[in-house]
Amino acid sequence: MSKKRGIINFLLLVLTVIVFAVVLFPPFMLFLTSIKNNVDALKYPPVWLFKPTSSNYREIFELIPFGSYLLNSFVVAMISTVIALSIGSLAAYGLTRFRFKRSKDLSFWILSIRMTPPVAAAIPIFIIMRNLRLLDTPLALILAYCTFNIPFATWLLRSFFQEIPQEIEESAMVDGCSSFGAFSRIAIPLITPGLAATGIFTFIFSWNEFLFALILTGTRAQTVPVALTGFIRETGVMWSHMAAAGVLAMVPMIIFTALVQRNLVKGLTMGAIK
Amino acid sequence: MIRNLEKYAPYFFIGPAVIMLLLIVIFPLAFSLGVSFCEWNLIRGGSWKFVGLRNYSYFLFHDPYFRTSLKVTLTFVLVAVGLELILGLGVALLLNRPLKRIGLYRTILVIPSTMTPVVVGIIWRLLYNPELGTLNYFLDLLGLPPLNWLGDPNLALPSVIMADIWEWTPFMALILLAGLQALPKDPFEAATIDGASTFQLFRYITLPLLQPTIIVATLLRVMDAFKTFDLVFVLTKGGPGMSTETLSYYTYRYGFKFFHIGYASALSYLLLVIIIIIVQIFVRYLRTGEE
Incomplete structure (x- = not known):
């Protein structure tokens, strides 16, 4: 046995x-x-023992402005995250603390918007941004990413607000504290970990996003995923450079995943599963 | 004064989100609904021509390429999500035991699902490459002939599906693992005392109790699989022929390669309707859980 x-x-x-x-x-x-040089990278059968080189990582910053693509990605993801957290935390607090007709319907309407197919939103947003002369600017991408980050942040923060007891806020409001005071001085400090987790998720979503970035940006506001596809050229694929850029896109996401590990399931399922 | 303002507090909290979403989502979607009833080509100049339902009737009844694309998409969703569910359940059961450093395992496991989808595409393009790819090297080691993974019309879709399975099975496994770990212990103990076999435990206790989790995870994956774009763009650009042309990619091509904005809008509304139907099922499911 x-x-x-x-x-x-x-x-x-x-x-x-x-x-x-x-x-x-x-x-x-x-x-x-x-970490292979151009010759080793193209050898077949693949070589497993070779002299590692860091030249690919250096060259992507010299051959193409990869640094500014990284910066674009970072700026767009960061600002979109800040907007989503501000607007989302207000809405989430309102939805959990005020009883009004159809507040449930409103919550689920906001959740549904999170699922909009990017290609459906991208077509009209492209036309609108074109008319506003905002194509190829970070602002266009920031607004486009708010279409999924605001619903996501609202929905996830709602579940964090639901988990904290309301008694402290209620007694503070009896003592004359306004509801905004109760929100900013009592509720927000209590959900700081939830706020951080939500922010990491919206950052990951924005960093990874490809379709909007492909359509709304040209050369100036280009983000990392679009830049990565630029290594696939008519004349062939620049494998070792593309691999180096891919590693640089991937590593921050692995670190963020590790940071948000406790809330991973909650975030990936919109709080449907704790 | 303060009392008066308090009356408006709900609007102050919820207002910004609602206004923002109306402006950046609902208004654009209403706009593209209008465009979907027009013929409008961005290249040939800016004139719109109202054509009623012609765009819709065209793709529903006359566009053979659309039918191919719909078939590709349905095959993709069905096969990919089905296999991801089965494999994900297997991995979840495998990891559902007291493990030290489970946090570290979870983080490593979910790397494929949280890394940039374009990078997933690049990685698999590298592995599938017929001249220098590692997969053909492995086939060679096993004495098998090399395959033209992404270039063979019969093999391209299965190859894209395989990459998708690698990307999303961890997501399934992670959710199902969380579901398994939240199951009550009592039914299992009672059944074990009654002499139930491991298979009976799984079939008659684990599966029924896990059903809500399985449904939520599957619905989320089905919604995402319907929208698949990034993998197709990087791996095959819809080809060879139309063998991997998903609805998202087909719509993108009409909108941003041919600039038939009217037709692309109509196509995008079809995708939107499919997603709205699945969202409704999902929301109904969540609501019964919440109330």
Whole structure:
């Protein structure tokens, strides 16, 4: 019996190792390609032992303005996150603290907007931005990212507000505190961890977004995902440079995922599963 | 004075979000609904011509490419999400035991789902590359002939699906694992005492109790799979032929390659309607949980 258990446990361990190998192998290949020089990167069969180089990482900043693409991505994600958190926390507080007719319907309407297919929103937003002469500016992307970040932030923060007791706010308001005072001085400090988690999620969504960025930006406001596809050229793919840029796009997201790990399931399911 | 202002407090809190969403989502969507009834080509100049439902009737009855694209999309959604559910459930069951450093495992596991989708595309393009890709190298080691993963019309869609499965199975597994860990212990203990086998435990206790989680995870994935664009753009650009042309990509091509804004708007409304239907099911599900 115990021998059988031992075999089963060993098989489960092997399976677990295989799962993690399958998860990690593809990004590992990307990293490996990023530290190969142009000659090694194009060798077949693939070389596993080679002299690593950091030249690809240096050259993407010299050959193309990758630094400014990183900056664009960062600025757009950051500002869109700040707007989503400000507007979203106000709305989430309002939706959980005031009882009014159809407040539930309003909450679910806001959640539904989160699911709008990007291509459906991108067509009219492209026309509008074109008429406003805002194409190829960070502002156009910031507004476009608010279309999914504001609903997401409202919905997720709503679940954080629901979790904190209302008694302290109520007694403060009996003592003459305004509802904005109760919001900013009592409720917000209590949900700071939730606010941080929500902000990390909206940052990840904005950083990763591709369709809006492809359509709304040209050369000046281009973000990292669009710049990455620029390494695929008519004359061929610049593999090792693209790999280096890909690693630089990927690493911040891995760190952010680790930071938000406790709230990962909640964030990925809009709070449907805790 | 303060009392008077307090009366308007709900508007102060909820107003900004509602106004913002009306401006940046509802107004643009209403605008494109209007455009979807017109013929409007951005290249040929700015004149709109009202054509009623012609754009809709065209893709519904006369556009063979649309039908191909719809078939590609449905196949993609069905096969990808189906396999992701099965594999994700397997991985969740595998990890559902007391593990040290579960936080670290979770973070590593979910890397494919939280990294930039364009990077996922790049990675798989690298692996699939017929001249220097690692997958053909592995086939070679096993003594099998090399495959033209993304270039063969019969193989391109399965290849895109495989990349999608790699990207999203961790998402499924993570959600189902959370669901498994929230299950009550009592039914399992009672059934074990009654002599139920491991398979019976899974079939008659785990699966029924896990059903709500399975449904939520599947609905979320189905909605996302219908919108698939990034992977297709990086891996195949819809080709070869139209073998990987998803609805999102087809709509994008009409709107931003041919600049048939009217037709693209009508197409985008079809996608919107599909998503709204799934959202309604999802919301109904959440509401029964909340009330």
